[in-house]
Amino acid sequence: MKLGIDGKKALVLGASKGLGAAIAVALANEGVQVVGAARSTAAIEALNAQVDTAAGGKIWAQRLDLGDKASVASLLEQVLKYGGVDILINNSGGPAPGEARSTPLDAWQSGFDAMVASVIDMSQQLLPRMVERKWGRIITLTSSGVDTPIARLAVSNGLRQALVGWSKTLASEVAADGVTVNVIVQGRIHTGRxxxxxxxxxxxxxxxxxxxxxxxxxxxxxxxxGRPEELADVVAFLASEKASYITGAKIRVDGGMIKSV
Known part of the structure; x- marks a missing residue:
């Protein structure tokens, strides 16, 4: 299936490994010009070995630490200098395990800065170019914990809920501008996490x-x-021209694990 996104530009956060790496490769294999951002740029550059050169896509590496405001600002400056992107994949690492009754406040604050504030800032600054072009995709990865809270992952459960509420609200604001905003709810996908x-x-x-x-x-x-590639294929479809009428949705990729309807 041709997804109609060859030649588009994408920014994939957390692209050095796991789900972010699989998504960067999936988009590049659809002919997308991908900027992969993470702390390890060498690992991102190595992903090009998995890209079919005939598809016309490529992956470039940029350093990013979502917990460092200066690092976020530097990446945004570089991306905006070259015209922004059409597709933004918000993918952040998860915080350390901990119980709600004993997790210190600074763990909540640092988690919020890296997992929520940076993602919203990135999206808000890249959104105007999408609106101007009347085409854009913002896809945010979360966790099954937003539907069924996971024991001992209090910070993740709480903060990812904030992203779901923000994403749904944003989706209704920009739908008429040709920009879709969706959330992936992942189950147990076999990654290092x-x-x-x-x-x-x-x-x-x-x-x-x-x-x-x-x-x-x-x-x-x-x-x-699940395999990272299975989730990446779902993300690639949501980023596609063919998914233009899907917005404000939570898409589960969980092998049926989540019990709620």
Missing amino acids: VDQLDEAAAKRTGSSVEDVRKASMATIPAGRY
Whole structure:
């Protein structure tokens, strides 16, 4: 299927590994000119080995630390200097595990700065160029915790909810301008972050990582963890011309794990 986005420009946050890397590759393979942003630029540049050169897309690396306001401002300056982007993929790392009753306030503040404030700032500054062109896509990755809060992930559960409310509100404001705004609710996609959480659970319970993983997979109707490429394909479709009537939505990519309707 031709998605109609070849030649478009995209900015993918957190592109050095995991879901961000898979999304950057998926978009580049659709002919998109992708700026991948993360702390490790070498890892982003290496992603071009996975891009089909015949498709015409390419990935460029820019350094970004979402928790550093100066770093965010520097990236925005560079991107805006070259005309902004058509597609923005908001993807931030997750905070450390912790219980709601004992997580210190500074952990909430640092999490808010990196996961919420920086994402909203980036989106607001890149949005005017999309509105001017009457075409744009803003896609924000969250977690299954926004639908079913995950034990011991208090900061993630709380702050990602803020992004869902912001995204839905923004979607209604810019729909008539040809800009769609959507949220991805991911389940257990096999990335380094999931491995870290499984390892933490194993240490906490005295179980093996393999036993923790098997127990986790048993809660997923699909019977396995998702692959980053599976989620990336959904994101590429939402970024496409063919998804122009999908906005203000929460799209689950979870293998049926989330029990609520």
